[in-house]
Each structure stands twice: as C-alpha cells, then as structure tokens.
Amino acid sequence: MDESIASLDKRIELMRQHMDGMTQIVPWARETGFKVTRVERGQVWGVQPFAEHLVGDVDAQVIHGGAITTLLDNLSGMACAASLEEFRFVATLDLRIDYMRPADSGRDIIGEAECYHVTKSVAFTRAWAYHESRDKVIATAQGAFAINKPRPKASLGVPE
C-alpha cells in the first residue's frame, strides 16, 4: 500500500473516532442537531433527528427543506474529505437538491453522501435523504466542491 493511500485510511480512521466532534465544532450543525453516524472511503452517513425548531410547514409539522440542505451539504463535504488522497479543505461550489416526497412528521431523517469523482481542483458528490432506505427517498442532492489549498486539520474537526 503506498503512502498516500495509507494517509487517507488514517484520516478515515480519525474521522470515525471524531464523528461527534465533526459536528460539534460546526455551530450551525449544532443548531440543527445532526450527527455523523458512519464513515467509509468516499462515503459518509448521518442523521437529522426530528426537531420542532426546524419545522417549515406548520400545518403538516414537517422539517423545512433547509435542514436537508444543511445535512446533505455537510455530509457531502465530509465525503470529499473521506475521499481525497491528500488532506484538503473543500468549499461548496454548488448543490442541487430535488425533493421527491415530503418527510414524515416526527421522524428522523437519514442522510448519505458519496464523493464519486475527484479532479485536481473539484470533487463531485451525490447524496440522499430518507427515513428507511434509498428506495423511498425524500430528497437527492448533487454537488460540486472546490478543493482548496492545504489548511490546518482542525478546520475539519480532526485534531492535528
């Protein structure tokens, strides 16, 4: 195994050890209350618990799409971090979200993101939001992330 792969594996291991920390250092993630639940190479899973303060449809008591934007944007960025051979900070260039069906009131939303292609300067992602499985998806997302010059590791919640 070459050195760069080893460092990605090491970073994924660090992300796994700091799943709570990765959202704790992000104030808006703390506000929405989502958690990272699983990290694999190029893939990250998380959960957005139902929360009354995020409701956007008062009559149906359903969480606003913006909470799904937050969840999928953040997980997609983390999927890039779990995919780049060398450590880089990424910034969202654009994110498209399609809403397939409304979320159910009172239920947690699971998010899943993957980074499926990386060039020198851009990483491409797909993401899904659902209650049970991707067969019955609430929303899908497609994103592009700019890969920035090296930054301190602390900016991604991974200690030096």
Place this chain on the structure above:
Amino acid sequence: MSETLTRGQQLESFLERVPIVQTLGMRCDIKGDDMTAVLPFQDKLIGNFTIKALHGGAIGTFLEMTAMAQLFLVSDVERPARTINITVDYLRQGRAEDLFARARVIKLGRRMASVTAEAWQSARDKPVAALHGHFLLNRSGEPQS
C-alpha cells in the same frame, strides 16, 4: 379575516409562525410586492470556526425561504408553495456579518413557478450565493403529489 389583510401582512403573519424562520432569526422588509430578506448575523449560523464563515446550509435555507416568501407575495395561493428542486451556487465566502437576499419570480404558472434569489453582504454586486428553484403552488382543494 384574510380579506382585510394585504398580501405582505399575510406573509408576515405566516413567517412569524414558522419555527425555522425564527431559528434562523430571519426577517423580511416588505413594501407592497417588493421584499428584501435580512439574516442578522449570529454565531450559531457559522459553519467554519477557523475562518468565521457562514454555513452553506444556513445560507441555502435563508435563500430558499426568501424565494418562497417572494413567491407567496406575488401569487394568490393561500398556503406557501412546496419546493420541487433548488440549486444553490456558492459564489463567495459568507462572512460573519448580516446577510441580505432578494428573490424574483421568473415564471408564475398555474401549478408551478420558477424563482431565483441572490444573497449579498456589503455590496449588492458581490453576491455570496445565488439560488434557482422550481416550486409547486399549493392550491387548496387540489391533490398534492
């Protein structure tokens, strides 16, 4: 009751009841069918501590709400529209300052609408983010899918 309220007043009373709007701390400055949304800076809106940047999710939520609010303002539906899809372009880092946004309804159809929105901070011609979205108009008595 809604007979006596202007569209802007209806929008304001609706926004007051929406938890996510209160969580963001967003407000709308409405003059007739013209509206500027304001997101006063708060620490909780930050996404990256080290560079003090606003979270893309907070910016996206704000832009989506701004688009929905503008659509409500210029249409005659009783309930807010439902989002079909949105694309958010992140053009500049959102700094730790107030964020403003304006939206424009590009096409208002019977069932669907196309809306764009743009957010900026110190200068209108230096947008922080831009949104384009399609929305399903919520007409009462018609089935939703």
